[in-house]
Amino acid sequence: MPSLVLALVFAAAPAATDRGAAEAEAPTAVEAWTPAPADPPPAAVAPTPAPMPMPVPVAAPTQPPPPAVTQPPPPSAGPPTPPPTRKRTWPDRPIRWRVDLGGDIGTTVNFDPAWRAFDDNRSAFHAGGTIRGDFRLGDGRVFLGGGASFRRFASYNTLYQAFGADITVREPLAFLRLAVVVREGFDVFAHVGGGPSFTALSLSSWTSTYNSGYQQAVTGMADAQAGVSLYLPKKWLPRRGAARATAGFELSAGYTFRSKIKVRPEPDVYDDPLPTHSSDLGDLAVRGFVWRFGVFVRFQ
Amino acid sequence: MHPPLRPRSVFALALLAGACAPPDPYEGTFELLPPVTTRDGLVWVDPARDEVVFVLPEGESVTTRRAAVGDEHTVVAWSAASRDQKSVLALTIPASAKEEDIDEQLYRFPADGEGEPVVYDVQAPFTALALSPDHRRAILYFGGDGSSEQLHNANQIAIVDLAGKGVENVTLNGFGGTLKAVEFPGQIVEGEETPIVIGGVAHDIAAFLADSEVVLMDLDDPALDQVAVPLGSDIGFSPRTTLLRPGNDLFVDPALFVLSAQGGEVGMLTLVAEGDGSGFTAQISLIPVGQTSSDFIFYDSPSVPYLITVDAAAGALVFTDIRTQGGFTVPLASAAESLFLRDVDGGKQAVVWARGGTQLSTLDLDGIEDSLGRKPKRLKIETGIDELVVLDNDRVLVGSGNKLYVVAFPEEQVTPLSSQVAYDPRGSALVGDRLLLGTAGQQWVSTVDLQTLNPESMLLDHAIGAFHYLPGPDRIVITHDDPAGHLTIVDPADPSRSTSHVHWGFLLQGVLDQE
Structure with missing residues (x-):
């Protein structure tokens, strides 16, 4: 009789199931940071049974079963089941800070006509890289941070079918960034920054002889952009609320200001030259609307 | 009420602005007319941008000034300096045959580029210019090459008052010959008025040389009858140049001598007053002067x-x-x-x-x-005469292959100066007793002290394109072949590398500041 009671208890026990699906309905990592009433811990803190492994084939018994009076029957028919293994779990980590590594491309639309001396159109394609970080302000959805980036663009043009002009701009940029998590995976952000702009330009002319002049200039640069970033939210990641890394892309637009360059390339000369003077070709202001597309990897 | 701009709209506008760029201001060509030497500097005309560029050496620097000439409907046909080198003349003509109602205009700019130009309406796209030695007038005419006009009056001229703003558009009253050249035969002394007195009346006479005739005109009064003198096309007399002898005690009436391009006769036009005192006329004779x-x-x-x-x-x-x-x-x-x-x-x-x-x-x-x-x-002159340049009353410079000869007449001395390459004596200037030489294609500026005949040479950094002497700042200016503008300034009193300096890019000065 006691054996019968034990068999009934095993038969009435609930089957092992994947409770992950039920957890998907839980709040996201960002939303979870919002203070909740003192309710019992959500289901996410409940132990999560691992899926059952495939049964392992077992050879059939070769000896007669023991007498029923001395051995209770198995809880169910079929081969014996190995002991269940528990799936590894991680505790949720609410997002307090984020660090991004990214690369971007974009275009600056220069409105200064002088730019056309160096490019046959007004748009300058640039590429660069960024490292940035931010942290949550209070318990809200706003993140404040900053970072540094580097971008480079270059162009070449022929003036009046007689002169070659090229320009290369390299600029490190430090910026402050304010981001609002509209929904985890979708941020709206703005950043303002500035830094030095290192410009190298040259002018060359050629007929029966070839002459060229070269100039390097360091000017000030300020940049303000706003945009959106899309990234994988934690709930889409294998570790879900505990995920430490994600990735995404962002699109932004704004305005980049650079102070004017007084263009006066110094002519290339041979050894021991006559004192050689160049001329002031005018001012160049490489500034205008900018748009940017970037991809990033985020650690949080 | 306008709806507020949304970020998406702003982004689209920015993209649109990048795509719809205005025309490239640096299209076209950069082919300037050859530089004109003035008293103070060099002047280039930029026909594509309708500008005159004045380049003025001042000490160690070069000042560049620009002045507008014409507009987008016109183009500068030619430019020249006045004989006193104090003005620059530039003729604008319609930019193309499709431009209508565009008048040809002659601009006269001050040589330093400061001040407004004087503009003359000259009515025709003249191709040649004659400047009077007294510096008072310019005569524009169609030269031997004619005009690209569909139909033009080959004997149309414009007499321009270089001291004022007046212009006289005149057609010569000839015998059908086509105008070839204009001369001012009575003006012998540079910069001085030398009127020809005929019958007690002063006239400023210009001679217009046509195929087989000469037309004389009093420039002080173009309304007076022109004197057209046929010189005999039947004998092949084709005027080449003229020479006017003022009257004096030996020969009272002024006489205009006309040299023929061929033949052994010189035309002699004795200028006498008209009987009614209204002008003058010419008595023709041909003087036999050998073969x-x-x-x-x-x-x-x-x-x-x-x-x-x-x-x-x-x-x-x-x-x-x-x-x-x-x-x-x-x-x-x-x-x-x-x-x-x-x-x-x-x-x-x-x-x-x-x-x-x-x-x-x-x-x-x-x-x-x-x-x-x-x-x-x-x-x-051992190696033969290629070119001869009169330096002053006592000296001439003879170019001969790779040699230059300095000939001093008082001493009857001929001094050869040898070089590795040929010198062009036209690329020279005499400053005091110092002869300065700069021949196109060479990389040397040479000086010769005519007292000691000791030559010295200074190596430039680039080959010479053209040699100019500017009397105003007293500087030698060597231009080099470079559309951006490239020149070397040399002190004629001390031509050395330590006192010379190079300027580059001045023709592009301010090129980035255009709107």
Whole structure:
């Protein structure tokens, strides 16, 4: 009789199931940071049974079963089941800070006509890289941070079918960034920054002889952009609320200001030259609307 | 009420702004007219941008000024400096045959580029310019190349008052000959008015040389009747140049001599007043002067008014008494083509030479009428004469292959200066007793102290494109072949690398500041 009671208890026990699906309905990592009433811990803190492994084939018994009076029957028919293994779990980590590594491309639309001396159109394609970080302000959805980036663009043009002009701009940029998590995976952000702009330009002319002049200039640069970033939210990641890394892309637009360059390339000369003077070709202001597309990897 | 701009709209507008760029301001070409040398600097005309660029050396720097000339409907056909080098002239014509109702205009800019230009309406796209030696007038005409106009009046001219704003558009009253050249034969002294007195009335006479005729006009009063003189197309008389002898005690009436391109006769037009006193007319005669006449000059001995001509075929000077048309010949026994007079010991000396010849011949004219057997002196130029430039009254510079000869007449000295490459004596300037030389294609500026005849050379950093001397700042300016503008400024008093300096890119000055 006691054996019968034990068999009934095993038969009435609930089957092992994947409770992950039920957890998907839980709040996201960002939303979870919002203070909740003192309710019992959500289901996410409940132990999560691992899926059952495939049964392992077992050879059939070769000896007669023991007498029923001395051995209770198995809880169910079929081969014996190995002991269940528990799936590894991680505790949720609410997002307090984020660090991004990214690369971007974009275009600056220069409105200064002088730019056309160096490019046959007004748009300058640039590429660069960024490292940035931010942290949550209070318990809200706003993140404040900053970072540094580097971008480079270059162009070449022929003036009046007689002169070659090229320009290369390299600029490190430090910026402050304010981001609002509209929904985890979708941020709206703005950043303002500035830094030095290192410009190298040259002018060359050629007929029966070839002459060229070269100039390097360091000017000030300020940049303000706003945009959106899309990234994988934690709930889409294998570790879900505990995920430490994600990735995404962002699109932004704004305005980049650079102070004017007084263009006066110094002519290339041979050894021991006559004192050689160049001329002031005018001012160049490489500034205008900018748009940017970037991809990033985020650690949080 | 306008709806507020949304970020998406702003982004779209930014993209649109990048895509819809205005025209490239740096399209087109950059082909400037050759530089014009003024008293103070060099002046380039940029036809594509309708600008005149003044480049003025000042100390160690170069000042660049720009002035507008014409507009997008016009183009600058040519530019030139006035004879006093204080002004720059530029003629604008319609940019294309499709431009209508566009008048041709002559601009006169101050040489320093400051101030507004004077603009003259000249009514035709003239291709040639004659400047009066007295610096008062310019005459625009169609030269031998004619015009690209569908139909043009070959004898149309414009007389421009360079001291004021007046312009006279005139058609010559000739006999059908096409105008070839314009001369101011009465103006002998540079910068001075030398009116020709005819019958007690002063006239400023210009000679217009046509195929076989000469038209004379009083520029002080273009309304006066023009005097057209046919010189005989039947005998092949084609005017080449003129020479006006003012009247004096030896020959009272002014006489205009006309040299023919071929033949052995010189036309002599004796200018006399009209009977009614309204103007002047010409009495024509042809003077036989040997087989040919390649150059001429007048010379008054104490008692005889001579016309001296060079008979290139015979290698002789021909002296003709213009009163009687009688004369004599002085054989030179060497090639003769050109002559000039120089002052010597209170008298005159004729110097005769020929391109390709090997001698300079000098003949003292003092008492020539009484010394019929006088023989010329000869100065040998071993390697032949390519070019001859008169430096001053006592010296000439002869270019001959890779040699230059400095000829000093008082000492009868010929000094050869050898070089690795040929020198062009036209690329030279005489500053005091220092001769400066800069020949296109070379990389040297050379100086010759004419007192010691010691030459020195200074190496430039680039080959010479053209050699200019600016009397205002007293500087030699060497231009180099570079559309951006490239020149070397040399102090003529101390031509050395330590005192010279180079400027580059001045023709592009301010190029980035255009709107």
